[in-house]
Amino acid sequence: MNLTGFICFLLFLALVAVIAIYNTRKLRLNTTAAYFMGNRTLGFWMVGFSLFLTNMSCNVLIGENEFVFTNDMSVMAWGMSSILAMIIVAEFFLPVYLKMGAVTTPDFLGQRFGPRLKKFVSIFFLASYVVSLIPTVLYGSAVALNGIFHVDAALGISYFAAIWLLVILVGLIGCCYTVLGGFKAITISDLVQGAGLVVGGILLLAFGLRYLGQGSVVQGIQTMLDSKKEHLNAIGGPHDAIPFSTLFTGMFLINLYYWGMEQYIMQQALAARSLSQGQKGISLAALGKLLAPLFLNVPGLIAVHLYPHLTNTATVFPKLIGDVLPPVIAGFIAAVVFGAAISTFNAGLNSSGTLFIMNLYKQWRRQAGDRELVKAARIFQLSITAVAMCFSPFISRFNGGFYSYIQKVSSFFSVPVFTVMIVGFLTKKVSEVAATTGLVFFIITYTLSQVVFDLPLHYLHVVAILFVATVVLMLLVAKWKPMTTPYTLQNQAVVDLKPWPSRYWFFLILLMLMAGAFILFSKAGIAQ
Template sequence: MNIVSLLSFLSFTIAVAFISWYKTRRENLQTSTGLFFANRNLGFLVVGGALFFTNISAVQFIGENELVYTNNMSVIAWGLSSIFAMLVVSEFIMPVYLRSGISTTPDFLEERYDTGTKRFVSIIFLVSYVVNMLPSVLYSGAIAFNGLFHVSETFHIGYWETIWILVWLIGGIGCLYTVLGGLKAVAISDTVLGIGMFAGGILLPWLALRYLGHGSVKAGFDMLLSAHREHLNAIGGPHDAVPFGTIFTGMLLVNLYYWGTEQYIVQQALASRNLAESQKGIAAACVGKIISPLLLNIPGLIAVHLYAHLHNTAEVFPQIVSDVCPPLLTGYIAAITFGAALTTFNAGLNSSSTLFILNLYKPFKTWKQQAVTERQLVRTAKRFELLVCVTAMCIAPFIAFAKQGFYTYLQMVSGFFSVPIFTILVVGLLHKRMPAIAAKVGLTFFIVTYAISQLWIDTGLHFLHVLALLFVITVLLMLAIGARFPRETPFEQQWNNVVDLQPWKNRHLWSGALILVMVLIFVLFSPLGIAK
């Protein structure tokens, strides 16, 4: 373990923590609005940074570079295609949420359907966070940290034991961060780390190319384009990690769900001071998605030329960082990766307690006719965050046994929770007389059928195509129920906005430019471009 790398890591990490503390020291965190929504006063740069870096975690650093190394650039589709989904959410879904003045996405489902649907979806969210999202963030962070600092080799500890130690270290720090700082601290640290990531995204590929070219960046770039050209292709075939056709089926649905329904993502945008700031923030996050392949994909591409074989392909990213970067930059990249794990974990913890307190605990106390103060809500929220944190830390190390690769495993499991919720949201928005029973039946049918298709029956289809097929079937099922048992009166949204709803006037111009750049990147990494 290089002492310079360690000092660089600690310096940048402490600097981010100090900035977050300084910016939030006067925030009132003794109310649920302050703890969960930063008092709904975030500007667009903070919203954009929070959205981008809450999405970008060590999961992407580890998982996407691994898939580029073992397969090709087709995995880039997850990030690039999300730009379109983010802009759709910005234009059509975020105004609906802010108009309702909701605190959680299940709140809107309660308004549209009933309280039972809200509770059902809240429980699905919580299960998703505890068994999938939070453990995967901890696991990927542990892999990255061990690969960058060689913890197991330095202290002569077994790999399995090292992962356990690092998972609990990251989880403990993340829980403390969330409990003490609330959403505002998470959002500020996301913004600072986002700026740091852009700097690292320029330096790491440059150093890696120079390393590949034995001191010449140009020679490294020429080698990158002259050999292993199949890895340059982002247009995935039927047997690739991300077949190109899935972009227009299940991937589109997953991205629309993620950016428009996922609580720990939507909560960042709901904390904006008005609709215009929210839409600007989403556009800023889209710019981040365009730049992010420099750290999430290009290192894996260069690693193809550096390493003929790696025993553990999940360590592609930390391996190339430790090999090509000087100690000072290694610590800097480690701090960004560590921060990415922390901020996503913190956002997930904050949203878990938001869902539990506002959608389950507080309604239960009201039903029992027991008065509950804001201080009691905050205290209970912090205790619940601690419980969720410990549970996730116990689950995380076992992800090492996933057979189909870490990132593919993560996306496949998220399908149990994501598209079913998005399905009932879309149908509820478009069909004004859809009854609540249709939403409950649709959710249950989708989850059970998807579980059967992934765990017991081999359909021969990519899981993203299965999600799209089940989406269509579930919509038809809900329409049939709606035709047989329609609502007595059509749904009308209630206006309860707590922020200004004037939209951003330049949003269409920026949206067009962002979509054009997205398409051009796909063309660049295709047989029409550098992957000839």
């Protein structure tokens, strides 16, 4: 472990903590609105950077660079195609949530279908955070930090023990942010860390290319473009790990769910002080997705040429940081990576508390005041952190790779909820019985398709087929048992609902740049 790099790592973390504490010193966290939503006072900078950094978790940094190293740039499709999903969310989903005054995305299901489905989906969300989100964030951050600082070698312990130690460290620090600082402290730290991530990504790219080119960035670029060109292609074939056709089936559905219905993501936008600020914030995050390949994918491309015989491919990203960067910059980027992990962890933890308190505990303890609700939220958040700490180190035992684990497990939780919510958005007479039937049907059939039957289809195509089948089933059940009174959206807005006037021009530019990125990393571009 390099002492200089470690000191820089600690100093940057301390700076972020001081900024967050200073800007929230007068904020009282004795109400649920302050603790969970920052009193709905976020401007577009905070919304955008918070969305961006929450998405840029360690599991994505580790997983996507590992995928590029072992496969090709086709994994870039997840981030690039999400730009279209984010535009749809900003234009159609966010206005609905803000108009009804939603605190959680299942609030829509409660108003649209009834309280039972709202509770069921809230429990479903909580299960996904405990099984998928929080453990993978802890594991990914532990892998990254051990790869940068070589904790196992420095302390003379096994790799598995080092991962477990770092998981506990990240969990405890993240818990302190959430439990002591609340939502506003999280978003302020995200603003600083997000700017640091952009700067760190550019520095890593520059130093990585110079290292590859033996002192010349230009020669490094030339080396990356002239050999092993199969790794440069983002247009996956039918038999690749991520076929390009999945952009138009399951990947689109999952992206639309993630950016428009996933509680820990949407909570950042729901806390905006107006619809206009929320739409600008989502657009800013979409712009960040265009820059994301600088640190999500290109380091993996550089590593392909530097480490042809690497066995533990999950260490690609942290190994590159440790090898190509000066100690001071390595410490800075380690802090940024750590901050990305903390950001996603905090978002998941804060959203878990919001779902549990507002949608479950509050229904059970109807007379509970804000102080009791905030206290119960803190106890619950500490409890699920402890559970996730125990589980996350064992992700290393999953057969198929870290990124495969993330995507397959998240699909199990995401698309069933997406199906029910999208039908709720687009219809007015589909009943709670139809929605519950569809939800259960999707969960059972998707589980069978992945665990019992060996289907000759990519799992994202299976997701799309089941989506269509579930929608048809819900519509048929609704014909049999429709709602007696068609649903109408109630206006309970607590913020200004005037939309951002210039959004369409910005959306068009984003879509053009998205298409350009696919052309660049294809056989029509640099992968020819």
